[in-house]
Amino acid sequence: MERVFPIALICAGAMAFYTARSYPKSMFSPVDPGTFPSLLAAGVMVCGLLLLIGTFRKTAQPVADEDASANMGMSEFMTGVALIGVLILLALSFDVLGFIESCGAVAVALAYLQSRRIIASIVTGVLVVAVVYVVFKTLLAVPLP
Amino acid sequence: METLVAAVGLVFTSEVLLTVIASSFLGIVMGAIPGLTALMALALILPFTFYMSPVAAAAAMVSASAMAMTAGDIPGALMRVPGTPASAAYTMDSYTLGLEGKAHRALGVGIIVSAFGGILGAIYLMLIAPTLAEVAFYFSSDEYFWLTLLGLSCTTLIGGGSTIRSAIAVFIGLGLGTVGLSVEGGVPRFTGGYTELLGGIPLIPALIGLFAVPELIKMARPVADNAARIVKVKGRLFLDSIADVWRYKRGILASSNLGAVIGVVPGAGSDVAAWITYGLSRRFTKLKPETTEWRLQGVANASAANNAALGGAWVPALVFGIPGDTLTALVISVLYVQGIRPGPSIFTESGPEVFAIFIIFILANILLLPMAWMCVRAMNLLMQVPRYAIVPMILTVCVVGAYAADNDSFGIWVMVVFGILGWILESNKIPLGPVVLGFILGRPLEQYFVASLQKYGGDPFGLLTRPTATALAVCVGILWSFQIFSLVRNLIGTRRSIKPQGE
Numbered sequence: 001m002e003r004v005f006p007i008a009l010i011c012a013g014a015m016a017f018y019t020a021r022s023y024p025k026s027m028f029s030p031v032d033p034g035t036f037p038s039l040l041a042a043g044v045m046v047c048g049l050l051l052l053i054g055t056f057r058k059t060a061q062p063v064a065d066e067d068a069s070a071n072m073g074m075s076e077f078m079t080g081v082a083l084i085g086v087l088i089l090l091a092l093s094f095d096v097l098g099f100i101e102s103c104g105a106v107a108v109a110l111a112y113l114q115s116r117r118i119i120a121s122i123v124t125g126v127l128v129v130a131v132v133y134v135v136f137k138t139l140l141a142v143p144l145p
Numbered sequence: 146m147e148t149l150v151a152a153v154g155l156v157f158t159s160e161v162l163l164t165v166i167a168s169s170f171l172g173i174v175m176g177a178i179p180g181l182t183a184l185m186a187l188a189l190i191l192p193f194t195f196y197m198s199p200v201a202a203a204a205a206m207v208s209a210s211a212m213a214m215t216a217g218d219i220p221g222a223l224m225r226v227p228g229t230p231a232s233a234a235y236t237m238d239s240y241t242l243g244l245e246g247k248a249h250r251a252l253g254v255g256i257i258v259s260a261f262g263g264i265l266g267a268i269y270l271m272l273i274a275p276t277l278a279e280v281a282f283y284f285s286s287d288e289y290f291w292l293t294l295l296g297l298s299c300t301t302l303i304g305g306g307s308t309i310r311s312a313i314a315v316f317i318g319l320g321l322g323t324v325g326l327s328v329e330g331g332v333p334r335f336t337g338g339y340t341e342l343l344g345g346i347p348l349i350p351a352l353i354g355l356f357a358v359p360e361l362i363k364m365a366r367p368v369a370d371n372a373a374r375i376v377k378v379k380g381r382l383f384l385d386s387i388a389d390v391w392r393y394k395r396g397i398l399a400s401s402n403l404g405a406v407i408g409v410v411p412g413a414g415s416d417v418a419a420w421i422t423y424g425l426s427r428r429f430t431k432l433k434p435e436t437t438e439w440r441l442q443g444v445a446n447a448s449a450a451n452n453a454a455l456g457g458a459w460v461p462a463l464v465f466g467i468p469g470d471t472l473t474a475l476v477i478s479v480l481y482v483q484g485i486r487p488g489p490s491i492f493t494e495s496g497p498e499v500f501a502i503f504i505i506f507i508l509a510n511i512l513l514l515p516m517a518w519m520c521v522r523a524m525n526l527l528m529q530v531p532r533y534a535i536v537p538m539i540l541t542v543c544v545v546g547a548y549a550a551d552n553d554s555f556g557i558w559v560m561v562v563f564g565i566l567g568w569i570l571e572s573n574k575i576p577l578g579p580v581v582l583g584f585i586l587g588r589p590l591e592q593y594f595v596a597s598l599q600k601y602g603g604d605p606f607g608l609l610t611r612p613t614a615t616a617l618a619v620c621v622g623i624l625w626s627f628q629i630f631s632l633v634r635n636l637i638g639t640r641r642s643i644k645p646q647g648e
């Protein structure tokens with residue numbers, strides 16, 4: 001599992017390198033638009049490769065560099081997936097439903113995710129959205145949808 | 146003198162003073178709640194700064210960061226939970242003092258010396274920044290290129306932790322900075338067809354996503370009971386601590402100076418300052434270990450250094466536009482939004498505003514004493530705030546901040562994408578600070594690179610023709626050689642036990 005990230009990094013670097021090389025050459029400048037991104041993509045690939053090599057050398061690894069095992073607990077992973085999912089739903093619904101409805105639903109969902117108490121979560125969600133709405137829309141005149 | 150008078154006029158307005166008080170309150174509350182850092186406090190204040198004057202916006206950032214940095218000591222002493230990474234250096238000492246019924250002395254010393262260190266850092270900023278700006282006027286794109294590269298190299302070397310991972314973070318940040326129209330020729334790069342990205346990735350939503358979302362994921366786990374047990378503070382916070390501060394005056398002065406100097410080094414910041422000064426105070430102390438005096442000395446030295454570093458970190462940020470740490474990276478983004486362009490000409494273009502920032506630094510550190518006193522007294526009350534109410538509040542403010550940057554829901558998408566990126570990177574132990582530094586410095590670095598190469602007809606060795614540029618290049622070379630040597634030594638399988646550096 002710990003080798004997935006370095007491999008993904010190398011692939012992303014290779015894609016960025018290929019894309020950067022495809023940009024048109026500059027006629028008037030010695031530096032092309034793709035030169036700088038190509039250098040960075042090459043740097044990402046080299047570092048990804050070093051990281052990958054590090055995962056194969058697990059014998060004498062007291063060095064912080066290479067003890068790279070991703071140490072994420074299952075509960076944090078599930079919380080992360082849930083929160084990201086909620087955020088994507090919020091981004092999708094923000095323009096359609098408006099601030100109060102979309103953020104209100106998200107606030108209630110997040111409060112419930114932590115407290116597992118329905119009434120407390122609803123009260124929290126309503127209060128949070130009301131406070132933020134009054135501060136930003138009314139006092140600071142942010143044109144919230 | 147006229148500039149100073151104008152600066153005083155800018156500071157002592159109701160808007161700025163109210164902003165200082167409000168952001169100090171927010172900063173101290175955020176710092177005192179375990180899990181909420183100074184960075185989170187600044188990320189939360191960002192959306193509000195759009196609607197402030199430039200001086201008020203800077204005042205909000207300065208006050209909140211100074212307060213949160215000091216307030217981070219409070220949960221450390223009372224609950225053994227460091228409020229900020231910097232306060233982790235001496236958490237065990239202050240908590241042990243708390244268990245012995247001396248929490249008031251640990252906190253009192255910490256708060257007084259933090260205020261002192263903060264003011265000394267501000268004085269450093271006032272003295273060094275204008276002088277350095279005069280020197281920086283003679284810099285061309287060559288020097289700026291090497292200086293920016295030096296800052297980024299320092300970030301990977303000094304920041305602690307893994308060199309490879311810090312380098313990956315810097316490369317990713319620099320790569321994100323290339324999104325948008327190219328410096329040369331105006332070719333759209335990595336935009337995916339989105340016209341919103343032609344001007345580059347929106348900075349504020351990206352920063353909010355990168356810092357706030359991973360923190361929220363950590364905080365959003367179900368909690369059974371958040372009313373943690375805390376050590377009670379008995380005794381007089383400041384009156385009982387003055388004698389301690391006087392006893393360690395030499396160490397405090399030396400640590401404050403060292404902290405301010407460390408802060409000036411790009412990429413170092415408060416955390417590094419606290420750990421280094423703590424280590425030095427332990428190395429050179431003449432006191433008997435594990436005694437009350439020994440513990441207080443460690444707390445005093447490191448507390449003074451981390452607040453002093455805050456001011457120092459503003460020096461490269463203001464003079465060269467190179468953030469000294471992650472906090473100043475956020476500050477730079479706010480200054481750009483407010484129309485203040487960091488660089489050597491900042492003192493001529495925005496002199497009164499810059500001197501106003503210096504005054505606010507001192508003001509905020511004076512205000513630190515009563516605010517921290519109130520916070521310590523209200524700590525029990527603060528711990529009663531249910532955590533399930535904090536996460537939705539922070540997330541809602543973040544969403545509004547990402548939207549309000551351009552009044553466009555595209556900002557929310559940027560926040561979500563960068564939140565996912567930040568989460569993936571943090572889960573794989575890639576530090577986020579260097580990503581931000583790379584992201585902010587990516588475009589200027591390319592501009593200097595292109596300008597210099599054009600000047601020398603594409604010959605990269607032209608970058609080494611000016612003496613100052615060559616000296617800076619040598620520094621970069623030394624840093625890189627050191628890092629490459631260390632990497633090669635690890636890769637060829639040296640089996641010597643090497644103690645990992647503090648994360």
